[in-house]
Amino acid sequence: MKISIERxxxxxxxxxxxxxxxxxxxIPILANVLMEAEGDSVSFRATDLDIEVVDKAPAQVERAGxxxxxxxxxxxxxxxxxxxxxxxxVDDGASGKLEVTAGRSHFTLATLPKEDFPVxxxxxxxxxxxxxxxxxxxxFDKSKFAISTEETRYYLNGVYMHVAEAEEGRVLRxxxxxxxxxxxxxxxxPDGAEDMPGVIVPRxxxxxxxxxxxxxxxxxxxxxxxxxxxxxxxxxxxxxxVIDGTFPDYSRVIPIGNTRQxxxxxxxxxKAVDRVAxxxxxxxxxxxxxxxxxxxxxxxxxxxxxxxxxxxxxxYGDEKLEIGFNAKYLLEIASQxxxxxxxxxxxxxxxxxxxREGTDQSAVYVVMPMRV
Amino acid sequence: MPALCRDCLTRFETGRRCPACxxxxxxxxxxxxSLSIAHMDCDAFYASVEKRDNPELRDKPVIIGGxxxxxxxxxxxxxxxxGVRSAMPMFQALKLCPEAVVLKGRMETYVEVSRQxxxxxxxxxxxxxxxxxxxxxxxxxxxxxxHGQPPAVMLARLTRRMKAELGITGSIGLSHNKFLxxxxxxxxxxxxxxxIGRAETEAFLAPKPVRLIWGIGPAAQESLEAAGIRTFAxxxxxxxxxxxxxxxxxxxxxxxxxxxxDRRRVTRxxxxxxxxxETTFGEDTADPDILDGHIWRLAEKVSDRAKAKGQAxxxxxxKLKRANHRLLTRxxxxxxxxxxxxxxxxxxxxxxxxxxxxxPYRLLGVGISQLTGAxxxxxxGDLLDPHALQRAQAERxxxxxxxxxxxxxxxxxxxxx
Numbered sequence: 177m178k179i180s181i182e183r184x185x186x187x188x189x190x191x192x193x194x195x196x197x198x199x200x201x202x203i204p205i206l207a208n209v210l211m212e213a214e215g216d217s218v219s220f221r222a223t224d225l226d227i228e229v230v231d232k233a234p235a236q237v238e239r240a241g242x243x244x245x246x247x248x249x250x251x252x253x254x255x256x257x258x259x260x261x262x263x264x265x266v267d268d269g270a271s272g273k274l275e276v277t278a279g280r281s282h283f284t285l286a287t288l289p290k291e292d293f294p295v296x297x298x299x300x301x302x303x304x305x306x307x308x309x310x311x312x313x314x315x316f317d318k319s320k321f322a323i324s325t326e327e328t329r330y331y332l333n334g335v336y337m338h339v340a341e342a343e344e345g346r347v348l349r350x351x352x353x354x355x356x357x358x359x360x361x362x363x364x365x366p367d368g369a370e371d372m373p374g375v376i377v378p379r380x381x382x383x384x385x386x387x388x389x390x391x392x393x394x395x396x397x398x399x400x401x402x403x404x405x406x407x408x409x410x411x412x413x414x415x416x417x418v419i420d421g422t423f424p425d426y427s428r429v430i431p432i433g434n435t436r437q438x439x440x441x442x443x444x445x446x447k448a449v450d451r452v453a454x455x456x457x458x459x460x461x462x463x464x465x466x467x468x469x470x471x472x473x474x475x476x477x478x479x480x481x482x483x484x485x486x487x488x489x490x491x492y493g494d495e496k497l498e499i500g501f502n503a504k505y506l507l508e509i510a511s512q513x514x515x516x517x518x519x520x521x522x523x524x525x526x527x528x529x530x531x532r533e534g535t536d537q538s539a540v541y542v543v544m545p546m547r548v
Numbered sequence: 549m550p551a552l553c554r555d556c557l558t559r560f561e562t563g564r565r566c567p568a569c570x571x572x573x574x575x576x577x578x579x580x581x582s583l584s585i586a587h588m589d590c591d592a593f594y595a596s597v598e599k600r601d602n603p604e605l606r607d608k609p610v611i612i613g614g615x616x617x618x619x620x621x622x623x624x625x626x627x628x629x630x631g632v633r634s635a636m637p638m639f640q641a642l643k644l645c646p647e648a649v650v651l652k653g654r655m656e657t658y659v660e661v662s663r664q665x666x667x668x669x670x671x672x673x674x675x676x677x678x679x680x681x682x683x684x685x686x687x688x689x690x691x692x693x694x695h696g697q698p699p700a701v702m703l704a705r706l707t708r709r710m711k712a713e714l715g716i717t718g719s720i721g722l723s724h725n726k727f728l729x730x731x732x733x734x735x736x737x738x739x740x741x742x743x744i745g746r747a748e749t750e751a752f753l754a755p756k757p758v759r760l761i762w763g764i765g766p767a768a769q770e771s772l773e774a775a776g777i778r779t780f781a782x783x784x785x786x787x788x789x790x791x792x793x794x795x796x797x798x799x800x801x802x803x804x805x806x807x808x809x810d811r812r813r814v815t816r817x818x819x820x821x822x823x824x825x826e827t828t829f830g831e832d833t834a835d836p837d838i839l840d841g842h843i844w845r846l847a848e849k850v851s852d853r854a855k856a857k858g859q860a861x862x863x864x865x866x867k868l869k870r871a872n873h874r875l876l877t878r879x880x881x882x883x884x885x886x887x888x889x890x891x892x893x894x895x896x897x898x899x900x901x902x903x904x905x906x907x908p909y910r911l912l913g914v915g916i917s918q919l920t921g922a923x924x925x926x927x928x929g930d931l932l933d934p935h936a937l938q939r940a941q942a943e944r945x946x947x948x949x950x951x952x953x954x955x956x957x958x959x960x961x962x963x964x965x
Contacts, residue, residue, distance in 0.1 A: 328898035
């Protein structure tokens with residue numbers, strides 16, 4: 177293999193690869209990226225056996241071929257090369273070395289045979305559709321904060337993507353929860369997605385997917401089977417196993433009878449919560465909300481370190497209410513609101529509270545209160 | 549070279565015997581007056597206490613431990629000559645030393661003697677870190693002017709007093725950090741005094757096997773050996789980042805220990821990092837009902853201790869030991885800390901479901917770690933488990949009843965399994 181490739185292009189492809197490989201792993205080849213040069217492009221393939229990313233980048237291919245090399249080391253090298261450099265990668269196929277040359281810099285890297293690289297088995301996808309990047313971005317960005325890290329509830333360690341029945345018809349829906357908060361985000365159902373099986377997309381895949389969605393308005397090809405999901409742009413293909421488990425019936429968790437409504441400027445609210453929470457050093461700080469006639473008092477009382485209180489103007493017309501929440505959870509859901517006011521719907525101090533943006537039903541959040 | 553007589557505490561410069569009392573029990577070292585980190589380890593502590601209280605036992609091999617499935621907790625030096633070691637299964641110990649006197653142990657007495665030793669150590673320095681009833685680290689840095697004697701003298705006086713007043717002996721390791729002090733206390737046992745100075749640290753360690761490091765068990769030893777590391781000299785050939793890449797967080801510690809460096813301080817009453825309980829079964833079992841009963845009772849014990857201390861943990865650990873002594877531990881991190889028996893039980897139970905079916909087991913343990921104060925614990929309900937709050941309320945009510953009428957006033961049916 178002998179190729180020349182522009183440094184920026186190479187950095188992007190190798191960057192994607194090195195974030196997929198596991199930092200600490202016992203199988204050496206899993207730390208490597210497989211490079212395959214043919215025609216006028218090179219494909220970079222990396223896997224952790226659960227996720228596989230293939231990035232195809234334009235290059236000048238003098239001699240076709242393939243080899244594997246440490247993704248992290250190659251990334252570090254390319255990152256440190258000057259912008260605009262032309263990088264030459266040469267592997268003679270026999271020495272077990274890859275020569276990397278850019279300007280006056282020269283590197284020799286150990287390679288492992290391409291035959292040993294595990295390529296993810298292809299599978300039959302039941303559903304193939306395409307969705308605009310911004311739509312997928314919204315679905316995952318707004319739900320991922322609620323993904324659980326609890327190992328015993330492995331079926332919550334991802335975002336449940338499925339087709340659901342909403343008031344205005346069938347939608348593409350993403351749900352994530354850790355038992356303390358829940359996010360339910362809907363989008364118009366893309367053509368061809370009707371028969372999509374519901375799948376739990378693992379946390380790491382959601383993180384990797386985000387990098388694919390950076391380009392603004394691109395259409396993303398999505399393929400789904402019972403065991404795998406694939407997202408593809410013309411250059412990059414991300415294939416991932418999905419979590420083998422049953423996502424719990426979340427619909428009974430979302431309160432429908434909450435009538436006590438508070439409307440507040442989400443940003444002002446988030447800032448105030450952040451300020452009062454400062455006095456407590458506990459990991460799970462509790463913020464108390466006292467509501468009375470268009471007035472909200474936020475307070476934190478940490479016996480060891482101090483107390484804080486702040487008053488906010490809100491729209492609230494129901495009877496007095498005192499309710500506590502984990503400050504971090506409140507901040508996270510308040511920061512999901514980007515256009516209108518945050519609308520909170522309470523029941524009692526012990527019942528789940530619902531939050532949405534204005535009257536928009538397509539993004540709904542539920543948060544469990546805390547005893548204060 | 550500064551030398552000290554361990555019998556009459558006379559200090560002198562040269563000679564193989566004490567110039568004052570002619571005792572051969574001397575300790576001499578160029579750095580004797582400048583080292584101040586010590587490890588004191590009582591010799592065969594439980595057995596020594598038994599022999600002290602019952603002189604008939606003095607010349608007999610004595611083993612403390614017990615139960616049909618028990619292991620040796622302490623063996624006296626006579627039994628050790630026969631090959632008996634602590635943590636050895638009792639049947640094996642009795643095979644090696646059938647004439648041994650086996651005692652069940654009197655924990656209250658040991659605790660009392662340990663308290664007396666502690667009081668003597670308190671007179672030397674406030675900086676004491678007990679590791680168990682019978683060993684502790686002492687930091688005597690800066691005490692020379694207070695006592696008018698260097699640490700070595702005060703330590704020799706300590707073991708002399710222990711022998712005279714309490715009738716037990718201890719061994720001292722004196723060095724410039726905790727790791728080496730602990731290594732040293734083992735060099736001259738029993739009733740010993742060993743010194744490892746700064747100058748000879750690296751030469752002393754180089755040929756020693758890495759299992760000398762506290763925390764390097766058979767498994768870690770195996771992975772070190774796979775990397776070609778058997779001795780400290782092997783270890784020293786590795787770069788720091790190589791060690792970290794290969795062994796993770798332990799790598800950094802290994803790098804420094806290879807050079808005889810240990811920056812841990814002697815900390816008084818080191819904060820508790822976890823609360824756990826375990827039980828070894830009378831007979832190995834794979835019966836899920838029996839195991840479930842054990843998980844519950846252990847979860848309840850852990851919960852009781854956490855509640856008593858006002859602590860809660862974010863991580864729940866389940867520990868299982870197979871019949872072949874292979875240990876299995878699984879952890880789960882909760883979104884918030886807990887001290888409730890119900891949550892500890894349910895989490896441990898789910899971990900058991902994941903690993904469980906492949907019994908039989910001989911030991912089961914349940915624990916919590918990443919401890920925090922109780923104020924922040926168990927205050928949020930669980931969306932997916934709507935009855936969790938009710939169960940928590942029931943548990944608090946149960947606690948209140950037990951508080952008033954005793955621990956057996958109300959128990960879960962599950963605990964009777």
